[in-house]
Every structure is written in structure tokens, then in C-alpha cells.
Amino acid sequence: MVKPVLQATDVCKSFGGRQVLHDAALTVAEGETVVLIGPSGSGKTTFLRCLNWLETPDSGRIRLRGDLIGRDVDGREHSEAALSRQRSRIGFVFQRFNLFAHQSALDNVAMGPRRVLGIQAEEARERARAELARVHMSQHIDKRPSQLSGGQQQRVAIARALAMRPELILFDEPTSALDPELVTEVVDVMRELAVGGMTMVVVTHEMRFARQTADRVIFMDGGLVIEQGPPEQIFDAPQAERTQRFLGHLH
Numbered sequence: 001m002v003k004p005v006l007q008a009t010d011v012c013k014s015f016g017g018r019q020v021l022h023d024a025a026l027t028v029a030e031g032e033t034v035v036l037i038g039p040s041g042s043g044k045t046t047f048l049r050c051l052n053w054l055e056t057p058d059s060g061r062i063r064l065r066g067d068l069i070g071r072d073v074d075g076r077e078h079s080e081a082a083l084s085r086q087r088s089r090i091g092f093v094f095q096r097f098n099l100f101a102h103q104s105a106l107d108n109v110a111m112g113p114r115r116v117l118g119i120q121a122e123e124a125r126e127r128a129r130a131e132l133a134r135v136h137m138s139q140h141i142d143k144r145p146s147q148l149s150g151g152q153q154q155r156v157a158i159a160r161a162l163a164m165r166p167e168l169i170l171f172d173e174p175t176s177a178l179d180p181e182l183v184t185e186v187v188d189v190m191r192e193l194a195v196g197g198m199t200m201v202v203v204t205h206e207m208r209f210a211r212q213t214a215d216r217v218i219f220m221d222g223g224l225v226i227e228q229g230p231p232e233q234i235f236d237a238p239q240a241e242r243t244q245r246f247l248g249h250l251h
């Protein structure tokens with residue numbers, strides 16, 4: 001059997017004694033786009049951040065193509081170096097871009113391949129140019145973040161993730177910080193990646209993206225995965241009462 005790209009099982013997480021994830025589980029197959037939806041505070045971002053150990057789960061296992069992330073089977077924490085190697089296989093796109101303000105778009109994208117993968121400077125820049133072209137940013141490669149719109153900055157951030165040639169990319173509300181008129185350019189790039197076969201897990205409130213692009217939609221509420229299925233099932237015929245209520249509120 002082909003190993004899933006990502007497999008998370010029984011993930012629990014508490015903050016200050018309050019449990020925000022209850023045995024959350026997720027399996028993502030090669031080339032699949034999975035979209036997590038649910039009310040604010042339902043644990044979507046926390047779950048996403050647990051997947052690449054930006055948050056340390058209290059318990060549970062995360063496997064990337066079978067390799068355990070963050071912790072051994074016996075519960076021993078991995079070293080920072082091991083964790084950094086594991087994280088380099090997983091792209092992460094933040095709500096607020098997190099670009100280096102004093103660097104050009106090109107340098108922002110080339111930095112990971114140079115510093116983390118040890119690729120030569122010119123080759124890293126070549127790779128960065130190719131990834132910036134892929135997100136339709138070729139004419140802006142010498143600009144700094146402050147000279148770019150939010151949508152353009154987010155596309156640079158996506159190119160930065162792509163430049164690491166990750167096995168999957170996690171997106172944490174990638175359009176939430178954008179002015180409404182800039183959402184489409186980012187959503188379009190994400191759709192192109194999905195169609196191109198990239199493996200993606202996306203937390204978003206963009207229901208149009210979920211409906212049109214997701215292979216599978218997962219509805220979370222109260223730190224639990226309540227229901228999952230293809231978008232037409234979740235949006236048109238949700239089974240759980242909580243899903244129905246959430247989707248009903250959107251109309």
C-alpha cells in the first residue's frame with residue numbers, strides 16, 4: 001500500500017488546562033487538497049500547527065510518509081536539528097506572510113534553499129526565480145515586502161514554501177489578512193497548485209475555495225473532527241447537526 005503523505009492520530013492539545021484538541025486525526029494522500037473549516041476557536045489552526053510541530057501536541061502521533069515527527073514511539077522528543085530537517089519537508093504558509101522586511105522577494109525565496117538545504121547561491125536564486133514565476137510574481141522579484149501588496153506578499157510566501165520542494169504545504173488562513181479585492185489572486189495560485197498535484201492542507205474561511213478545490217473538507221468544532229467528506233457532501237448534505245448549523249450561519 002502507498003503510504004499517506006501525512007498521518008496524524010489521536011492529537012490532543014491543551015492550553016493552560018483547557019483542552020482545545022481532542023484526539024484529532026487526519027490522513028492526507030499524495031496530491032490531495034484537504035480543507036479544514038469550522039467556527040472560530042474550534043482548534044483548526046492549533047491542529048495545523050501541531051502537524052509540523054510549531055505547537056507541541058500533548059499526545060498523539062504525526063507521521064510524514066511513515067516517519068514520526070517531533071517525538072519517537074517511546075515519547076522521546078527529537079532534537080532541534082532533527083526537527084528542523086523534518087520541518088524542511090513540510091511547507092507552511094502563515095496568515096501574516098512572515099517575510100523578511102529588509103530583503104527582496106527573490107532573497108526571501110532563495111534563503112531557505114541556501115541556508116537549510118545548502119544549495120549554492122546562484123542555483124538557489126535560479127530556483128527562487130522559477131518559483132516566483134509560478135506564482136506570477138516575475139516582475140516583482142527585486143521589490144521588498146513594503147513595496148508589495150498583501151496579495152503579492154502572500155504569493156512570495158507561497159513561492160518561499162515551494163522553493164523548499166516540500167512534500168506537502170500547510171496553509172493557515174492564507175487570505176484572512178488580505179483586503180477582499182486581493183483574495184482572488186492568492187486563491188487562484190493555490191488552486192493552480194492543487195490542480196498541479198501539490199499535497200495541501202488548508203485552514204480557511206473561503207468557502208468557495210473549499211467547494212471548488214478541496215478533494216476533502218473536514219469540519220471541526222470544539223477541538224473535534226465532527227465530519228469529513230467530499231465538498232459536495234459537506235456543503236450540500238451535511239450529516240452532523242453541528243455542521244448543518246455552521247453552514248446554515250454562512251448563508
Ligand code: ADP
Nearest residue numbers: 015016020038039040041042043044045046047
Ligand atoms: P481556530 O483556528 O479554529 O480559530 P485555534 O486553534 O486558533 O482555533 O484556537 C483554539 C482555541 O485554543 C481557542 O480557544 C484559542 O483561544 C486557544 N489558543 C490557541 N492558541 C493558544 C495559545 N498559544 N495559548 C492559549 N490559548 C490558545
